[in-house]
Amino acid sequence: MVAAWLRMSVVLVALVICDVPDALAKTVFLGGSQTAGWKHMGLFKDVVNKAAVSNTTAKILKTLGPVVGQKPEKVFILEGINELYSPNAAILARYREILLRINKGSPKTMIFVQSVLPVVNRPDLSNEKIMELNSGLKALCADMPNCVYIDLFSHFAVNGALNESLTTDGVHLRPDGYKLWQALIEKYVTQPNDVLARPDTVAGLKPQQASSAN
DSSP, X not given: OHHHHHHHHHHHHHHHHHSOOGGGOSEEEEESHHHHTOGGGGGSTTEEEOOXXXXXXXHHHHTHHHHHHHOOSEEEEEOOGGGTTSOHHHHHHHHHHHHHHHXXXXXXXXXXXXXXOOOSSOTTSOHHHHHHHHHHHHHHXXXXXXXXXXXXXXXXXEXXXXXXXXXXXXXXXXXXXXXXXXXXXXXXXXXXXHHHTSHHHHHHTOGGGSOOOO
16 A cells, blocks of 8 residues: 555656646746657756747747746757758847847846757758857857856767767757756756856856766
8 A cells, every 4th residue: 555655656746847837837948849859858847848849939939928927937948950041140130039038028037048959961951050050149148148058069069960879860869869968957957046147156067067978
């Protein structure tokens, strides 16, 4: 009887962690299919994953109102891979509008801009353009309040392209890819904002110190 109750308790706890009502979520993830497919998201408490397949910065702008109204403590964004057909300047302009709207509507929210991941064996997508976009995202985040840029690209790349062992199709990730991603951002997700806002803390949380799944 006790063993059965314990098993039931574990199931209930897992449900609480993985199925957090939007209104109670302290952290919101925005992005495309890479983020939407993150099965490890349930390991983070009070997180809601609002990513969508084929998402873009333009689509995020159209659906950003409820997220801002929720006034989360943190917002993590990974976007850009689905719109590389656009000039980087246009993508960055939409990104800037996303950051401005969050800052205006929820000024205490910390925003974490994650670099676009590299690709491999995808002649239709350019890693050079992705690196240029990431440089723009880093500069944009540095110019915004409450914004932290997280370099994922360099940790997923081998010779400038996505590590083939981490991907299923050159873009989307295998479980080991998500484990690496989790290791790179876990402290940003779990540390309180007042701690993360300190320059010495941010320096100590650079992804170079995270463990690699490679």
